[in-house]
Amino acid sequence: MxxxxxxxxxxxxxxxxxxxxxxxxxxxxxxxxxxxxxxxxxxxxxxxxxxxxxxxxxxxxxxxxxxxxxxxxxxxxxxxxxxxxxxxxxxxxxxxxxxxxxxxxxxxxxxxxxxxxxxxxxxxxxxxxxxxxxxxxxxRPTGPAGMALAVRSGFAVLLVGLASGAAMIARGVVLTRTGHQEAAYHSTAWLKPLHGVSLHAVLVLPLLARLLALTPWSEAVRRRVVTAAVCCYAATVAGAGVWAGPTY
Structure with missing residues (x-):
């Protein structure tokens, strides 16, 4: 098949x-x-x-x-x-x-x-x-110019989202097991922005690379645009992580 x-x-x-x-x-x-x-x-x-x-x-x-x-x-x-x-x-x-x-x-x-x-x-x-x-x-992933970087970066950021999700569950389980059920329900708020932002990089970045393939721009320009987008997304994720520290 x-x-x-x-x-x-x-x-x-x-x-x-x-x-x-x-x-x-x-x-x-x-x-x-x-x-x-x-x-x-x-x-x-x-x-x-x-x-x-x-x-x-x-x-x-x-x-x-x-x-x-x-x-x-x-x-x-x-x-x-x-x-x-x-x-x-x-x-x-x-x-x-x-x-x-x-x-x-x-x-x-x-x-x-x-x-x-x-x-x-x-x-x-x-x-x-x-x-x-x-x-x-x-x-190396296939695809138009910038797609390999977009896919790899998207999955890398997605792993951050998965790790933050696992951390939320682990903390909640510990609180539940120690008799703090109500606290467990509210213990995940500090990581939710980081978790939410990280999950969708695997769509946003490759979609950008695919849309850029429809433009008349050269491959070099398209790669630079994808690189800039990856940097911006990474900065957003880092910002959400920094925000989570004081909130925790």
Missing amino acids: SGHRSPVPRLCRATGLLLVLSGLAHLVVFAVDGGPWDGPVSWRKPVTFGLSFGVTLIAVTWVTSYLDVRPRLRAVLLAVFAADCVVEVGGITLQAWRGVPSHLNMETSFDTAVSMTLAVGGGVLVVLLTAFALAAFFR
Whole structure:
């Protein structure tokens, strides 16, 4: 089965679109039902996670087409990634409709099962995206001028986002295990800006390189523009990291 004939990328894009639509649908639910936007129990979570996971799934499906990875292996990794995204968004959405926190919630056996499933799913995401990142670092990605730098930088920044997400979960789990459940729900706020900004570099930077390919500019100019964009994005991520220090 060749990469061109595999239905997996198409299915992943469709799944990503459904997750985005789920996020938008819950934005309508929030507008109708109301309630707080912030906090461990709010419609914000199915909205933001649906949009973020959907966009990320679509982005990773596209960006990995530039990687030097065997088509069959890429298809398997993408299929697992898509399934994991559905599980994550599904668990968060389920808990929102139940009116209980989704992450770090150990109040009942069912809540614990959902929370642990989301935590394990997060670990799977880290492994899969790290595998794609390593493929980008060890073998030069293909594509138009500046794409290799954009893809590699996008995955590098994405790893920062994954690390910040893991740090949030780890801190929350420690607080939960030591009997500080309410503090655990609010312990992740300081890293959320860094986490959110870092996750989408893997879309923004390669998309810029692709759009620049449509311009009449020379390859040298396009590479310089991508380099400048990478520097600006890195500065933004660094700024979010610096902000997180005093907030913590």
